[in-house]
Amino acid sequence: MHLYGTQKINSNGHLEIGGVDAEELARIYGTPLIVYDIALVRDRARSFLKAFEEEGVSGQVAYASKAFSSIAMFRIVRDEGLSLDVVSGGELYTAIRSGYPAERIHFHGNNKSEEEIRMAFREGVGCIVVDNFHEIGMIEQISEELALPMDVLIRVTPGIEAHTHDFITTGQEDSKFGFDLNNGQADEAFRLLSGISRIRILGLHCHIGSQIFDTAAFNLAAGSLMRKVAAWREEDGYTCPVLNLGGGFGIRYTDEDHPLEPEEYVRAMIRTVKEAAAESDYPVPELWIEPGRSLVGEAGTTLYTAGSEKEVPETRTYLSVDGGMSDNIRPALYGAAYSSAAALRMDEPHTSAYTIAGKCCESGDKLIEQAYLPDVEPGDLIAVFCTGAYGYAMASNYNRMPRPAVVFVEDGDHRAAIRRETYDDLIRLELEAAGIGKEEVR
Structure with a gap:
């Protein structure tokens, strides 16, 4: 037991x-x-933050609130210094009502409504994670209409299949989420967003799946994203400030599960990014992660x-x-x-x-x-x-x-x-x- x-x-x-x-x-x-x-939630949050500190890399740890959204939990992770990942107007509303600083909120979702995007602009969220071309059009229209700026991450599918259940695998090419990194979709999204005056592209985001027990898939995804931003610097002179490598870190449900300690995933991703940056003489970007299950x-x-x-x-x-x-x-x-x-x-x-x-x-x-x-x-x-x-x-x-x-x-x-x-x-x-x-x- x-x-x-x-x-x-x-x-x-x-x-x-x-x-x-x-x-x-x-x-x-x-x-x-x-x-x-709650002591275990706090311990996990601090372990993730400590990993960034010990590796000497700037980063953000955002609680993926879809795992459990409530005012009380939001206040716990807020007080532990975490950012927050929301995927709907309801989650955003709950976060704002909890007193979460809007600038520490990242707004996800593969089918954001116009009203949800307006809400994100009005509340001044830290960034919108852009998922599709339809959304780009709405962001352009709303930013011009409201005359408000917005930071964005471009969500991509890097073609990495994590060893997880089909229903919770999100990083492979056949996914409802994000722009394909390998068929030109991500490049087109980058060009469109670059042409919107009040939009600043923070960088790339990916999420390769859930309940993952090793670091291999995360390392492959990190390498793919670094190669893409290196290509954009060469072609367009763009230097990427942020890479968000998502979450999906596994936990122990039964004795058959053998996850790593949460911070081990982070250390492995950081080292992969550092190595890729050194190979391309590229500045190491700020790294963001989004643990949800592994926190709560x-x-x-x-x-x-x-x-x-x-x-x-x-x-x-x-x-x-x-x-x-x-x-x-x-x-x-x-x-x-x-x-x-x-x-x-x-x-x-x-x-x-x-x-x-x-x-x-x-x-x-x-x-x-x-x-x-x-x-x-x-x-x-x-x-x-x-x-x-x-x-x-x-x-x-x-x-x-x-x-x-x-x-x-x-x-x-x-x-x-x-x-x-x-x-x-x-x-x-x-x-x-x-x-x-x-x-x-x-």
């Missing part, structure tokens, strides 16, 4: 996170409950309450919990694997095999295909680890399931970051749209 961050087994045999007993958290906040170990994934643990059990002779035993694909769709979406434990029986042998199933009305609502636990009784508290990324962020109200509460724990304290949805929350927008008061439907 692998424990993460501040997790430990306390004297009661209970799982403890951030100095707080899981039993206490479940009693106060109910289940399902997503618990974030292992920091999250979801607590569930066990319910019904069903044995299929000679096949499996289903153990149903009070959540499922409505709070964690990743197993159903692309077969993501997790590990688990009986949170209040941690010191007992975990030798009984279960398929942990959710309560949604889908046969595919299975959180873990083969989980080893003690002999579980209804009411036992089940912990599923590493749910801090793309859990709550992708949660839904399927089957009219209220989304769970989110709590932050640190140094023995706990506080609600997001309250649990109620049944009233589920129908609120319908009542407002119809002009119906709650008392009229009881």
Whole structure:
């Protein structure tokens, strides 16, 4: 059993996170409950920043907020000195409402609307990551109309296929994201953006995939981008201030996963860029990265309450919990694997095999295909680890399931970051749209 961050087994045999007993958290906040170990988030943020400092390279670490967007998390990473990557007007709005400095926000997205681009200009974001030719036209029109400048990065697909799942591979040539680096699209985007008077091209951006466990693909991507900017200097006299090499650094979901320490990815990319710059007598650009999962994934643990059990002779035993694909769709979406434990029986042998199933009305609502636990009784508290990324962020109200509460724990304290949805929350927008008061439907 692998424990993460501040997790430990306390004297009661209970799982403890951030100095707080899981039993206490479940009693106060109910289940399902997503618990974030904030000390681990801070430690990961500082490790990334330290890698740049130790390698002597200027850089920015931007939290890829799609992993988990909330005002409370934004304030944590803001206070740790990170920048922020947003991909929609909603994420940008949340960031601004959280008090995030706009100049530290990078606006991504493969289909930004005109209103989203206007919003980015009005708020004065640090840069827009340009994804396609349609967007270039809108940026030109809006910058002229508002008479406002904007820094941009050109997102490119370098033709690198990381060893990851097809659904989360984004750097290969066949991708909905970015300009192809090898067929002239990136060069055309560079020429168009160079001709817009209020636009400054900061440099290139790429993101080659997610849940990557080695540095080889990152090194190949960094080398490809450096060769391109070296060619642009030779052809157009342009010297690139920034290279953004994205994120995708892997984490340990199960014992079969063997990721590097987060800072090792950064050091490898920095060294590749330094070597490529030396070969071309090119100034080493400022390097940006965008960790999301690797900042918050292992920091999250979801607590569930066990319910019904069903044995299929000679096949499996289903153990149903009070959540499922409505709070964690990743197993159903692309077969993501997790590990688990009986949170209040941690010191007992975990030798009984279960398929942990959710309560949604889908046969595919299975959180873990083969989980080893003690002999579980209804009411036992089940912990599923590493749910801090793309859990709550992708949660839904399927089957009219209220989304769970989110709590932050640190140094023995706990506080609600997001309250649990109620049944009233589920129908609120319908009542407002119809002009119906709650008392009229009881």
